[in-house]
Amino acid sequence: MNPLQQYDFLVAKGQIRDDPFQRGIVSLLKTLHDGIVSYMPPPVVYPSIDSLKPKSGLFGLLQKIVPNKETKGSLDHVPKGIYLYGDVGCGKTMLMDMFYTTIPTTHLSKRRIHFHAFMQNVHKQAHVLKMKHGSDFDSIPVLAATLADEARVLCFDEFQVVDVADAMLLRRLFEALVYHGVIFVITSNRAPDELYINGVQRVSFIPCIELIKERLQVICLDSPTDYRRIERPMKNVYHSPLGAGAREHAEKWFQFFADPRDPPHAAFHTIWGRQLKVPRVSGQVAQYTFDQLCGQPMSSADYLELARNYNAFVVTDIPVMTLENKDRARRFITFLDAVYESHGKLVATSEVPFEHILKNDGSGGQMDQDMLAAVTEMGVDGEALKNLNMFTGAEEIFAFARALSRLQQMSSAEWVDASN
Helix, strand or coil, X not given: CCHHHHHHHXXXXXXXXXXXXXXXXXXXXXXXXXXXXXXXXXXXXXXXXXXXXXXXXXXXXXXHHCCCCCCCCCCCCCCCEEEEXXXXXXXXXXXXXXXXXXXXXXXXXXXXXXXXXXXXXHHHHHHXXXXXXXXXXXXXXXXXXXXXXXXXXXXXXXXXXXXXXXXXXXXXXXXXXXXXXXXXXXXECCCHHHCCCCCCCHHHCXXXXXXXXXXXXXXXXXXXXXXXXXXXXXXXXXXXXXXXXXXXXXHHHHHHHCCCCCCCEEEEXXXXXXXXXXXXXXXXXXXXXXXXXXXXXXXXXHHHHHHHHCCEEEEEEECCECHXXXXXXXXXXXHXXXXXXXXXXXXXXXXXXXXXXXXXXXXXXXXCHHHXXXXXXXXXCHHHHXXXXXXXCHHHHHHHHHHHHHHHHHCCHHHHHHHC
């Protein structure tokens, strides 16, 4: 698909909203896409190492006075890139990533990277070259040729320049990449003229800004929609006989947390040499039924791995538990602890309110007054804890009381907003 077809496809599936502002930008991305499809980049020419080493005598003096110039060719055949800027939440990254997925790789290499990570890598490679060839070695032409060889389309997310080291390196690197025929798609919170606005030696960075404006189409994505503020479903926890209403509620929350660029699918993680399956994933949200999550022999290492990889969980069909399925309750507690400590978000559907999911079947021990006072201090109603005599030890009772307290906190709108 081209970007416009991809956008229409996602709108039709209900994964994104049809935004007229965004649609206009997608049309421009389609034009760039069409240019890329027919673009035949020039071969990358690497400079000789000797030409980049400092010279002695008069030649060395001239080299310091006249800095190295990258070989320039005609840019008429190179499609102009796009520079998208706008406020946080206006959809810049989503549009760039959607465009990136449509770039054909049959004859054109591509790379998508956060700009901060890109600059860290560039500084690291420059250091390696200088360690190998000397501190006066001009590493920029080699870096530019290497980068151009790796990717003829570079997509930078969160483009910004914050220090003089980045500014000075980027000025020549960007110019060299342009003349190697590299095409850029960039997102930023700032217009080009606002980059490095009060930086040291900013006048030396101005040529880079002018080249950005010359070689990229600069577009302000001034959509009035803040996509971080899309209205969420009402309550995080759904208590009812588990049926169609609960499933619909869970699905609304899954879509709220999902990444529209990542259709729901199963995922696998390797834990100590074995496979951990996540039944349904999209972006940073994972969905399980209670039986899939706690009815299987899973350990704390499994739950910690989930919490490291996902920041939102939808858990459905939580039943009333008795002494017969105490192991499932213990696993649920372990899972809750892992999600809570990672500041994750949790949506759940259960047959009864959480404080009643552990049913007193007449067996087990009793909670003494000291333990009752301790769990009451957590904000959990002591009356609700009468069911907890299905556990035989005070530590188990305390653990579940703590879990109830955390569930109450994680079920609040404030927790979702703070973690969002």
